[in-house]
Amino acid sequence: MAEKIKLSLKAYFESKIKGAEKVEIREYSQPSAGWSDEAFIFDVHWETANGKQIKGFAIRKQNKGGLMRENRNFFLQFKYLDRLSKNCDLPIPGVYWYETDESILGGPFFVMDKLPGNSYVPWSKEGQLFFKRANEEGEIPFHFVQYLAKLHLLDYSGAGFTEDFDEPKGEYGFIDDKLIGLEEMYYRYQISPDPVIVDALEWLKAHKPAAQRYSLIHNDYRTGNLLYSHNEITGILDWEAAEIGDPMADVAYVCAKSNRMDSPLMCYLVDRQLFLDTYSELTGLRVEEKVLHYYEVYHQVRFVLISQSAGTSFAKGETKDLRMARQGYRWPLMRNMVAELLGY
Amino acid sequence: MFDKSFTLKTANDVIKDVIIPNLTSGMAKEQAIALLSVLKNVDTNTIENTKPKEQLITLINQTVEEFLQAIRSDSRETSAFNWVEELDSALEEAVFIEDATDKWKQLNEIQCRLLRFLYKENAANRAIESRYIFPLRKRIREQLTIEMSLVR
Structure with a gap:
């Protein structure tokens, strides 16, 4: 399988790099298959009249049986990274080509820079050790806050984002759209009518916070989605849910229990107060506990519905990925986290 | 599941x-x-384990019946609640569903409708939250605990 993919990549890069000869794909690896997309990482070696060249690339390929596929626009993910990489100094991959020819890798994909560094699963032993040490040393936690603040302060209109992405209207525009989306997901992926989620959806409708401003938001900003090298953050990855929205959604996500479980540190990395104070200082935005709580409920409901989509996808025979079945069985545990947040 | x-x-x-x-x-x-x-x-x-669903069915039935009864007799807070009859009828119809999974789903739907009605009422009368929504959550918690006990 890997050899077949490498051959396809070789032919693809031969067609993309003008004048390239003796193209070779080396250091190829495929990180564990994602829930929604697949990734391939490799170096391309080639020769031109100017001599030998080497460059690292990564490919993100849409997984057809992936989670929530119908809710996501793969091309917009490419556009988001394209605009962002050209308009800020955050450590994010630049993108090169968007490919719709499914005969090459079996689905649409886009090519981007391979970034240096390693990623860590935050709740693994190795990850916990890494983030504990990073917390003590202090550089990475500061950059973690700083990069989020930079993203939120970026002039997205000036960077042309409003040409491709919807800009919410009015201070409730973002959350109103999100709640409509959650309700649609609730009905689309229903396992059974669910009083916990109906309660949460009604609660979310009744307690909507007004956005102080709109920003580019990542929607999955956590330590497990970053790359690290030499006490620095070298990459911010997984932009598939990014959009223009309320920056407090990202701030709450960092603080969410599901991203730290029993750790006293947010995302296993940063002290809560330090994170909030630094973020506030850097952005000038007010951080209110009730708004953080609101968006934590929002994210947890989203997780439950994603979990439901995995379960229903398996039950309908749309995927044979047993991880989806496991996620479906874990549905009550996910709902329990919503119930706890609502004070059940 | x-x-x-x-x-x-x-x-x-x-x-x-x-x-x-x-x-x-x-x-x-x-x-x-x-x-x-x-x-x-x-x-x-082996056969499908339907016992937990049957236990849930009994619990949800009791919960909805008790809440509807309480709302009906609570004329001070709820005199305008004409949806109580609607849920009563739905509950009566659910009795005839034989399949445990279908019945559990139908009763859950009735419970969801009860919640939606309560939130609607709460927008005009904040007392509804502490009087009905919080206690209803306690009953839903009991159901969730049963569902969670089946997850490994």
Whole structure:
């Protein structure tokens, strides 16, 4: 399988790099298959009249049986990274080509820079050790806050984002759209009518916070989605849910229990107060506990519905990925986290 | 959650199509092949466990009945609640559903409608939250605890 993919990549890069000869794909690896997309990482070696060249690339390929596929626009993910990489100094991959020819890798994909560094699963032993040490040393936690603040302060209109992405209207525009989306997901992926989620959806409708401003938001900003090298953050990855929205959604996500479980540190990395104070200082935005709580409920409901989509996808025979079945069985545990947040 | 036979059959497909071709140890391969047969036999020799659903059905029935009764007699707070009759009828109709999963789903739907009505009322009368929504959450918590006990 890997050899077949490498051959396809070789032919693809031969067609993309003008004048390239003796193209070779080396250091190829495929990180564990994602829930929604697949990734391939490799170096391309080639020769031109100017001599030998080497460059690292990564490919993100849409997984057809992936989670929530119908809710996501793969091309917009490419556009988001394209605009962002050209308009800020955050450590994010630049993108090169968007490919719709499914005969090459079996689905649409886009090519981007391979970034240096390693990623860590935050709740693994190795990850916990890494983030504990990073917390003590202090550089990475500061950059973690700083990069989020930079993203939120970026002039997205000036960077042309409003040409491709919807800009919410009015201070409730973002959350109103999100709640409509959650309700649609609730009905689309229903396992059974669910009083916990109906309660949460009604609660979310009744307690909507007004956005102080709109920003580019990542929607999955956590330590497990970053790359690290030499006490620095070298990459911010997984932009598939990014959009223009309320920056407090990202701030709450960092603080969410599901991203730290029993750790006293947010995302296993940063002290809560330090994170909030630094973020506030850097952005000038007010951080209110009730708004953080609101968006934590929002994210947890989203997780439950994603979990439901995995379960229903398996039950309908749309995927044979047993991880989806496991996620479906874990549905009550996910709902329990919503119930706890609502004070059940 | 999932149909037992369908789940075991899909697990068998994954073992056969994804796991076995990637095993390099002969011993592991033999065990995986034996597992295919074991899972087929487990499926043939077991039946779906519907007991927790039946327990949930009883609990949800009691919950909705008690809440409707309380709302009906609470004329001070709820004199304008004409939706109580609507839920009463739905509850009566659910009695005739025989399949445990269908019945559980239908009763859950009634519980969801009760919640939506309560939130609607709460927008005009904040007392509804502490009087009905909070206590209803306690009852839903009991149901959730039963569902969670089935997860490994």
